[in-house]
Amino acid sequence: MEVFEGADFVRLLSVRPGGAGRPLYVHADEDGRSVRLDPRRAFYNSVWAVQRRVSHAAASSSGAGGTLYVLLRGAYGRYLGGPDATPTACGCFPFPCPCLCCCPCRAAAQRDFDQPDVPAIQWRAVATGGAHVLLHDAAGRYLRADCPRCLRSGVSVSACASLGTAVQWTVEVVPRRRSNGRPELPIARDVSSSIVSSPVFPRFRHRHPSFLR
Template sequence: LRSLLLFSPSPERQETKNLLFSAAVERTRPMEQFHHGHHVRLRSSELGTYLHADEDGHGVSLHHRRASMKAAWAVHVYQPPEAFVPYLLLHSAAYGRYLAATDEPAPQGHHGRRVEQRNYDHPEVDAQGMIWLAVLTASGDKVFLRNFNGGCLRANGRYRPWNNGASVDDVDVNDIGNLSTMMHWVVEDIPAREIMPLLPRPAWLTLPAVISPSRVIVYVWLDADGTVLSEGSFSFSGRSVFRLRSELARWLADNGIAIVDAPDLVMCLPTRDGRIFPLVVDLPRSLQPLHIIVVIVGTPAHEVLRYADVDA
């Protein structure tokens, strides 16, 4: 990650790099609202809607529903020695992908450039697009999120509510007091719950496996020291996380790896910095390969898992 900030940005991005390393910004950093490893919601102060990771596994949009894992984002705070301020990466608690600004135009009816969920190892990802700088607004109770590649995260749909996607719009970093209120966000901390939530049961009406779309599941099972006990991949049809857990248990048994009861398996999503968060929602609609880390109930790795209490 440190190498991301040592990369020489293009001239139009130098302004943001200067902001990241500016002592002036240090006085206004709102990092007390972002705690490493915790979960947060981002609520548009103008619309009252929450930033959601879309079910397709790609898009990002705003919705009124608060009690949803799709509205939960895991915080990664990092501050290299050269920087006056720490920066953020925001990791979807639902689908395990990062909030990232792209160079593509936002959809029609939206401002600026497209914002998406991206895997940290996606071949088309500019890793710097996942880096955000949080700065307090003039009122001191909200933040705006400046992307390393330029522009601020903004809501859309003030007058046309059907245009409810998020995007990144260019701003003058020297005039932060006059940013659009559509770029103002309220950060809500999500407390942790002590036990893992129940996985959603599969729907009764499902397509037969022979015609249901499938994706590749890539798994890694590590011991307490980080040694790989088993790794492999298999094809899985459908989106049910409940069925995936059962299929994983069956795969481990059929291949002579281990006999583990499905309820004792916890499937986790890896982050860029090596942390893991439990997968507790159905899989995204996209059929991209899914990478999971296998954790066994009762092990040290299981004891340190953090579960977002989205109903709190």
């Protein structure tokens, strides 16, 4: 969990690059529900607020405290997570699959925190022995970048940890502005407006990121 130590905001960069070697970040989609991979770094959609939480469901029978997880809240107020259902087996083939479609997975989404304990939105970082980490949820699954050649090119969760760079992530800490507490990042500007500091969110102007509230 050291990668989240002292972090208020982070970006999640997939170790496996996209087309033409472009870096891909986990974005909260403007629909407020889905999650996708996107190369645009200087967007609020790419930033996730870090909330630390002890899972009471993971507490031991001896009465000791639960496991420390982080919740990752997106720009539209919901949390990064998978569906509640958990695959019962890994199902991976014993040889590499170029599209990684042999491993069962479920699409990740922006989820509500509407129960006292939601394992699917609780994450912990697992070291890989290098600079990257696996992101493992309390439901026993790993955050995975879908293959660009698959029909669904986005973000999913899988019970399999042996998918190489598909389940490896770099956690980038985003500094907090001292003036207003918002994440510090360059944002697009509406040059036609007299208020040059107004953030512009292309293709979706009616839903405002919760970071601005």
